[in-house]
Amino acid sequence: MCRRAIAYTHGYMSENYPEYPARWIAHLDMDAFYASVELLRYPELKGKPVVVGGRRAHAPEQLAGGSRRFASLRDYAGRGVITTATYEARALGVHSGMGLMKAAALAPNAVLLPADFDQYRHYSRQFKAAVAEIAPLIEDRGIDEIYIDLSDVAGAHDATETDPYAGVRDVALRIKSLVHKATGLTCSIGVSPNKLLSKLCSELDKPNGLTIITMADIPGRIWPLPANKINGIGPKASEKLSALGINTVGELAAADESWLKQQFGPNYGAWLHRVAHGHDERAVVTFSRPKSISRETTFERDLHPRQDRSELGRLFTRLCEQLADDLQRKGYAARTIGVKLRFDDFRIVTRVLTADTPIRDAAAIRHWAGLALKKAPLQQKLRLLGVRAENLNVLDSLASTGQAHAGEERDQLTLGLFESSAGKR
DNA sequence: TCTGGGGTCCTAGGACCC
DNA sequence: TCTGGGGTCCTAGGACCC
Numbered sequence: 001m002c003r004r005a006i007a008y009t010h011g012y013m014s015e016n017y018p019e020y021p022a023r024w025i026a027h028l029d030m031d032a033f034y035a036s037v038e039l040l041r042y043p044e045l046k047g048k049p050v051v052v053g054g055r056r057a058h059a060p061e062q063l064a065g066g067s068r069r070f071a072s073l074r075d076y077a078g079r080g081v082i083t084t085a086t087y088e089a090r091a092l093g094v095h096s097g098m099g100l101m102k103a104a105a106l107a108p109n110a111v112l113l114p115a116d117f118d119q120y121r122h123y124s125r126q127f128k129a130a131v132a133e134i135a136p137l138i139e140d141r142g143i144d145e146i147y148i149d150l151s152d153v154a155g156a157h158d159a160t161e162t163d164p165y166a167g168v169r170d171v172a173l174r175i176k177s178l179v180h181k182a183t184g185l186t187c188s189i190g191v192s193p194n195k196l197l198s199k200l201c202s203e204l205d206k207p208n209g210l211t212i213i214t215m216a217d218i219p220g221r222i223w224p225l226p227a228n229k230i231n232g233i234g235p236k237a238s239e240k241l242s243a244l245g246i247n248t249v250g251e252l253a254a255a256d257e258s259w260l261k262q263q264f265g266p267n268y269g270a271w272l273h274r275v276a277h278g279h280d281e282r283a284v285v286t287f288s289r290p291k292s293i294s295r296e297t298t299f300e301r302d303l304h305p306r307q308d309r310s311e312l313g314r315l316f317t318r319l320c321e322q323l324a325d326d327l328q329r330k331g332y333a334a335r336t337i338g339v340k341l342r343f344d345d346f347r348i349v350t351r352v353l354t355a356d357t358p359i360r361d362a363a364a365i366r367h368w369a370g371l372a373l374k375k376a377p378l379q380q381k382l383r384l385l386g387v388r389a390e391n392l393n394v395l396d397s398l399a400s401t402g403q404a405h406a407g408e409e410r411d412q413l414t415l416g417l418f419e420s421s422a423g424k425r
Numbered sequence: 426t427c428t429g430g431g432g433t434c435c436t437a438g439g440a441c442c443c
Numbered sequence: 444t445c446t447g448g449g450g451t452c453c454t455a456g457g458a459c460c461c
Contacts, residue, residue: 055429081429096461099427142432142461234459267435291433298429336453346428350455386430 021193021214024150024157024168025284026135028175030127030187031207033144034084037123038113040184042068049089049110054080054100055298057114074108076100079298083115087207120144123183130182134175139284147195148175149284165212172210196280197222199231218278223250230275237264237272252276289392293326293334295319296386302344305378312385317362319387320369324362327389333358334389337368341376342384350388351375358393365389 030036034052039045042060044067055078058071080100092107100112124143132138137149150156150171158167172189179187188209190202200222201211213221227249228238244263246252252260253276261269274280297319303312327334337359338352351372359365369387 053429077426079426079429081427083429097428099429102427145461232459236458265436292431294431296430338454348456352454354453384429 019215020164022151023193024153024191025193025195025198026148026150026172026175027190027195027198027202028131028146028148028179028187029189029202029206030144030185032084032086033123033185034115034120035086035089035113036185037120038116039086041119042070042113044068045070045111047088048086049092049094049107050086050113051082051084051089051094051100051103051107051110052113052115053083054078054112054114056080057112059114070111070113072108073100073104073110073112076104076112078300085110123185126182127179127185127187130178131175133178134171137284137286139286147198147284150191165214169210169212172212176208176210194278194280195282195284196231196275197278200225200229203229215278219250222278223248223253225249227252227276232271232275237268240264249276289394290330290332291392292388292390293323293330293332293392294340294386294388295322295326296340296384298342298384299382302381302383304381312382315385316369316373316387317366319385320366321362323387323389324360324365327360331395332389332392333360333395334365335359335391335393336389337365337372338388338390339369339372339376340384340386340388341382344381344383346383349376352388352390354391359389360395 035050038050038052051073054076057076057080060068060070063069078100082094082096082098082100082103084096085094089107089110092110094103094107094110103110120143128138128140128146131146131148135148135150135153137152139147141147150168153171156168156171158170160166163169168191172191176187176189179185186208188202188206189211190198190200190204191210191212192198192201193215197213197218201213202209204211204221225248226238227233227241227246228235230249233241240263241247241252246255252272255273255276257270257273260272263269264272297315299315305312335356335358336352336354338350341349343349353368353372353375355368359368365387
């Protein structure tokens with residue numbers, strides 16, 4: 001039976017709820033994901049400020065008697081940043097992306113743990129598989145969050161006398177419960193007619209929250225939010241909006257569309273207007289292919305292209321080898337190879353070269369990356385060096401046997417083999 | 426000692442072709 | 444009296460996200 005018909009049989013369609021949504025989209029966000037996974041391993045840290053991050057952070061030391069000694073933030077020296085902070089640590093003013101040296105000044109006694117991506121990927125697969133048992137239409141948005149299309153999940157459109165959204169609420173609660181059962185971890189879910197609103201409202205009740213909204217809730221729940229809560233309004237756009245006197249989503253919604261287009265260009269201006277009114281027709285995309293694969297590294301200390309030539313050369317070759325491994329493992333060859341440099345003043349330069357034929361082995365990548373590097377200016381000290389492969393082709397030998405699809409593409413049923421290493425922000 | 430690593434998408438100019 | 448118009452590919456940079 002069509003879902004609208006189901007809603008209609010409960011009397012919520014035409015007379016009472018003419019705005020009953022055509023879709024129910026959920027956004028699920030794991031709570032402080034990396035840190036929460038660490039707490040499963042080290043339960044004695046529960047309730048304490050803990051941060052995950054750092055390039056060479058020290059793993060806990062096992063002491064005689066079974067207890068452990070943890071590194072403190074104050075002991076850290078280096079260029080690392082925080083990947084995830086527990087809510088207790090956030091209360092002290094530290095957050096993801098903050099440099100660890102700065103964080104140490106704010107919360108010197110917070111426990112610092114190194115990131116263990118294999119472990120996070122494991123739990124990522126677990127929670128996604130648990131969701132898939134109830135709702136298989138899943139869009140991967142990284143290691144710790146997904147969109148789920150609940151529109152065709154059985155029972156999602158059931159209503160009760162007192163709650164027109166009882167059905168979708170029940171589905172979301174079942175998902176939360178299954179995720180917890182599978183991982184021991186909590187998540188927060190937002191449910192609404194589209195991805196934009198669901199992403200916004202999954203944050204409204206964190207941690208371990210559930211928020212359901214419809215278009216009718218936009219003025220009350222969405223318009224008071226700061227404009228930069230919208231996915232796609234970053235630091236630059238929000239700075240400019242602010243200078244124009246626009247700070248909340250509601251103020252953005254009140255702005256004239258043609259004026260927004262004048263200020264931000266036709267495309268972005270029109271988009272700003274749409275999202276401020278909660279409009280978003282994007283589908284939940286359950287499958288996609290990577291467009292690029294890259295490796296980069298920030299040095300312990302800045303390196304000079306001439307004085308530190310040999311060390312840079314070694315690092316450069318190693319990045320190319322890692323990239324070749326990644327390509328091989330995932331079953332791709334690349335036609336375009338590029339390099340990325342970050343200078344000591346944080347300026348970024350990229351150079352790419354496209355070959356006639358696909359490139360896959362480390363020596364060829366090193367060759368083309370070397371040619372690309374020659375096009376870049378090299379007078380200044382470097383902070384970061386990266387190598388990137390683009391214009392990816394599926395390797396025929398793998399594609400024909402289906403091996404390339406076995407786990408290396410962004411197929412939801414393979415769950416989490418492909419997500420970025422990004423963490424909870 | 427401020428500021429990691431892995432991605433996507435958009436814009437804009439020039440080359441080149443018909 | 445100079446110079447069309449579309450399409451695609453390549454390149455560089457930048458905003459943004461997890």
